[in-house]
Amino acid sequence: MTPAAAERDADQAAAAEARRAAAVLAIDPAGLGGAVLRGPAGPARAQWLQGLEAACGAPLRKLPASVDDATLLGGLDLVGTLAAGRPVARPGLLAEADGGLLCVPMAERLPPGLAARLAAVLDTGEVPDPAGGPPRPARLAIVACDEGLDEDERLPAALAERLALHLRLPARGLPAPPSPPDVAAARARWPAVVPDEGLLPALCSAAARLGIDSLRVPWLALRVARASAALDGRPVAGPEDAAWAARWVLAPRARVRPAEPPPADPPPEATPDAPPPAEPPPAQDAAAPPPADRAAGPAAQDEAPPPGLPETLPEQVLEAALSALPPGQLLALAAGAAGRAPASRGRHGAEAASARRGRPVGARRGRPRDGERLDLLATLRAAAPWQTLRRRERGREGLQWRLDDLHRRRHRERRETTTIFAVDASGSAALHRLGEAKGAVELLLADCYVRRDRVALLAFRGSTAELLLPPTRSLPRARRCLAALPGGGGTPLAAGLDAARALALPLLRRGVSPTLVLLTDGRANVARDGSPGREAGQRDALAAARALRADGLAALLIDTSPRPQPTARELADAMGARYLALPHADARALSQAVGASLG
Structure with missing residues (x-):
């Protein structure tokens, strides 16, 4: 088979799977909660939504980008209240969508508070009446369109957990809409469909081995399996239906790759002194009752597989989930990366x-x-x-x-964010870590477009501090400034802190969120007036640090000394800053530490 033919077959299989997923969701929309569609907007998503709307036989409403509580939950009907002279309530969008579908575009940007309100409606199926009357019914399904480009741009977990299906629509080709008559017939059969006896334990076992710690997930997978059986006209949901549930419900939520089962212990080798094997017990009559010591107790019942069910069903469900994972995600699960929180690649202001x-x-x-x-x-x-x-x-x-x-x-x-780097370019710091500090600042500047930050750079050495780079996103300009940054001379730490404060306060007044990253060993030896002296320099530095703390400026102090210095710790405490000691680190380690601390 040629690569083009293989790619065409894969697209057709993905389109058929998307069509089946829409039909399954239309059978039990309120019970399944809805679906998460991961990927950019396009014709495939539009046709999938149209097919789902036709199969459900209910209108598909869209959640506005900026929706307030009155529009969402209901409020006062102004015209009716003025006409009647008494409070008249009007239903909100959720109550109007009762029995239907609600589409949430750009769901990765959904505020946590709004996601919590939608999750509460999915749990209760009703919306409180703002006028104090009985709650209004709101049994609906939510289709969250997740258009995030990065792994850290995700739908809030409170809502994503309650939406059963997590899908990626085919990149090429349009999924055919499900047949409304077939969906209506399956919906009539669905209440009578029962799961096979070992289906729920198999789903729970697969969920646990994939690192899924929510009890709601295997329950949703069971409902998906029942709807799949009803779609095919089967009265009992079996392994083929569990495989669909594993692909749509378990696989997208996987956090770890399951470990291989340990090999069975080999049978013990016979030794010359070993007693001969015992004679097998005599055959008993089929009608005779079993001996008391071999009666079927709870332990024996737990070990025996369910009747009529293959012993490998948990493994089949697990293999179906793993087969639905993309190769890159499978490698990440094997390395244990999916179980950790994604790295922060962008940071908004408060x-x-x-x-x-x-x-x-x-x-x-x-x-x-x-x-x-x-x-x-x-x-x-x-x-x-x-x-x-x-x-x-x-x-x-x-x-x-x-x-x-x-x-x-x-x-x-x-607020827009600006990270101010104040680099100690004095003799002691230049001797130790100025090269690593330059490299760390350059790496962070290179990532500023992704982090959505502006970056400023100032250096202090000799008797003064100098602003080398005003707040900017220009990487070439920043590199030129870093290359020209000299080292040597005294440590006017107070002057550096004063210069950072003078740069941060106007940003605060303009509504920008500044953050100070101070790279120093904390050993000041130049006072504010430029006169040399370790005692006066340290005293002035602590006074400048307290002024920064009084202004409420967020700060991080990186101790760049080969050994952590108590002076740097004391300075961080006076600033109210986080303290990070990196006695053995290169430029990339410094960059990663700063990014994690600021994220």
Whole structure:
């Protein structure tokens, strides 16, 4: 078979698998919770969603990018409240999607709070009434479209755990939509489908060997197996259905590669002095009861395989899960990398309240101030329930409002981040670790585009500190500055800290999140006024460090001395900084340590 033909066959198999997954989800959408579609948007995803919507026979609603709680969970119907003169609630998006599907685009960017609300609705199947009435039903399935490019861009775990199917749609070719009549017939058969006796233990065993510690996962896999059997018209879910569940439910959640079973011990060798083997017991009549010592007890029942089920079913389920893993992920599992948290490759600034910019996060009662805007709809919702009473009190028509009805908009925006590297280029540091420090800073600068940071570089030596690189993402410029960085002279540590503070404070006022990375051995010998002296230099350095701590500047101190110095530890404590001693490390180790500390 030619490579082109093999690739075509693989695409057809992937499209057929995607079609079957849509049919299985349409059979039991609320019970399975939904699906995670990993990959970029495209025609394949659009056609898969259209086919799922047609098979479910229910509308597919899309979650807006910026959705507030009133839109999601329900709120006050402003028009109805003004007309009736009493609070009238309106259902939210989740209640309106009852019995249907909810599509979440760019799910990897879903805020944890919103993911927790969706997870709670999947657990309970209902949404509380904002007017205090009985809860509204909201039994639905969620299709989370995960478009993250990196492994660390993932759907929040609270929601991903509750969505049974984790799929990657074919890169080429369009999956055919499932047949709605076939899905409807399978949905009618599904309640009567039962799992084979050993199916659930096999799924639990495979999940445990793959490092999956959630009890919900094998339960979802069991529901997938039952839906698969109903789709094929089988009354009992068997090994072939467990294989589909392993591919869609267990394999994407694998954390470790299962260890090979230990080899069986060889039988003991016979020795000349060994007694002869015992005579076999006489055959008993089939109608005779078994002896008391051979009666089937609990231990014997546990060891015996379930009747009518192959002994290798747990191994079959495990092999089906491993066959669905991409080769790269299989190697990562073998190395144990999947069980660890992914390395931080990007870092956003902290979220902060903003008057006008950023993501809307609702409204707050009070007068707008400091550039804030009035939230007109929230103000009207607060005033609407009291209109009948206020008109009666004031004796006039029209909208009656009070100052305590006013609501102001609330926004939160992510701050840009800037990492300020302050490098000790004095004689002692240059003698020891200046080369490694230069290499570490260059490696971090090379990664600044991925980290979404701006980077600044200043150096202190002799009697002053100098800003070599203002905040930038320009790698060539940074390399030129690093290459020209000289070494030698005294250690004006206080001047270096003052220069870092002077650079960080304007960034803070502009809404940027600065972080200071100080590379030094902590042994100052130049005072703030430029005069030499170890005692005065150390005293001024501690005073400058306390000023940084008072400003709330996040900091990391890397002790670049060959042996950890108590002066560097004392300086880190005065700054309120994390302390990292690297007595034996090269440039790459320094870069990795800084990246882990800042991430």
